[in-house]
Structures are given as C-alpha cells and as structure tokens.
Amino acid sequence: MVTHQPSTLAQLHQRLRAGGQRLTPQRMLILELLDAHGDHISAEELFALAQQRYPYLNISTVYRTLELLRDIGIVAETDLGNGVRHFALLGDQRHHHLICLQCGYVESVDDALFDELRRTLRETKQFEARIDHLALFGLCADCRDQSQGGQAAGMNQG
Numbered sequence: 001m002v003t004h005q006p007s008t009l010a011q012l013h014q015r016l017r018a019g020g021q022r023l024t025p026q027r028m029l030i031l032e033l034l035d036a037h038g039d040h041i042s043a044e045e046l047f048a049l050a051q052q053r054y055p056y057l058n059i060s061t062v063y064r065t066l067e068l069l070r071d072i073g074i075v076a077e078t079d080l081g082n083g084v085r086h087f088a089l090l091g092d093q094r095h096h097h098l099i100c101l102q103c104g105y106v107e108s109v110d111d112a113l114f115d116e117l118r119r120t121l122r123e124t125k126q127f128e129a130r131i132d133h134l135a136l137f138g139l140c141a142d143c144r145d146q147s148q149g150g151q152a153a154g155m156n157q158g
C-alpha cells in the first residue's frame, strides 16, 4: 500500500497555481497518478490508469495536461530511446539517464554532473539551460569493451 504524502501533492498544486494555471479535476488526477506511480510513464499508460477513475476522459486531454505540466516545469518529458515519450514528475532531486544503444542498459546519473555545463552556457552564451531530465545515448562499459575489441581485430585484419 502506497502511503500518500498530501504535502507533496499540495506543493504540486501550488506550483500549478503559481504557473498561472487552474486546478481542474483532470489536472489533479494526473498529478496524483504521476505521484503515486513514482516512475516514468508513457501518456498511454497514464491514460489507462486515469480512465479507471474517469471513464470518459479523452487521451488528448491527457496529452494536453502533460504538455502543460511540462511547460511549467512540473513534469519532465523524455524519449528513453524507444520512440515513446515518457513523463515523470520533477522532484527536488533531478536525475538523468545514460542509455546504451547496443544492449539497452539504462543508468541514472546525478544532476550535479550538469552543473558545470549549465554554468558554462550561462557564462559564455547567456543561455539559461533547462536540463530537467536528460537522456544521453552511447555505449555502456561492457559494450564499449566489446566494440573496442572488434575495432582492434578489424585494424589487425586491415
């Protein structure tokens, strides 16, 4: 049984209002479902959950709500590499992902890694980068070892 943290939801509601948005039942429901889910979820999965409570809810309402929440910085939208847009509540602790293109390995990394990048962009470009939830694609340690082995073998042959 997931224990609810009304203070967290209340904070989210406040942030929505602070963003100049009305607190509609649909928006409250979607925030509540995202909070209870606690992980990345696709709009379709979220829609299925929401429909259990509001059978007449339209999927375009879910998309519009998620996009609004994303625009005011409550929700992060990321494509984790499978072409499906995933949404997650942005908590106090931001995180990002390293995703292996070869084996699909996913690792979460700390937000502090990007402080330097933010500062550099601020100082050199006067650009305030909004790095909410980043997916970086590449090769994991295992796959990198394998591909380096492959390259070395190729060089020997060639």
Ligand SMILES: [Zn+2]
Pocket (backbone or CB within 6 Å): 040, 088, 095, 096, 097, 133
């Ligand atoms: Zn994430």
Ligand SMILES: [Zn+2]
Pocket (backbone or CB within 6 Å): 100, 101, 102, 103, 104, 105, 139, 140, 141, 142, 143, 144
């Ligand atoms: Zn890999």
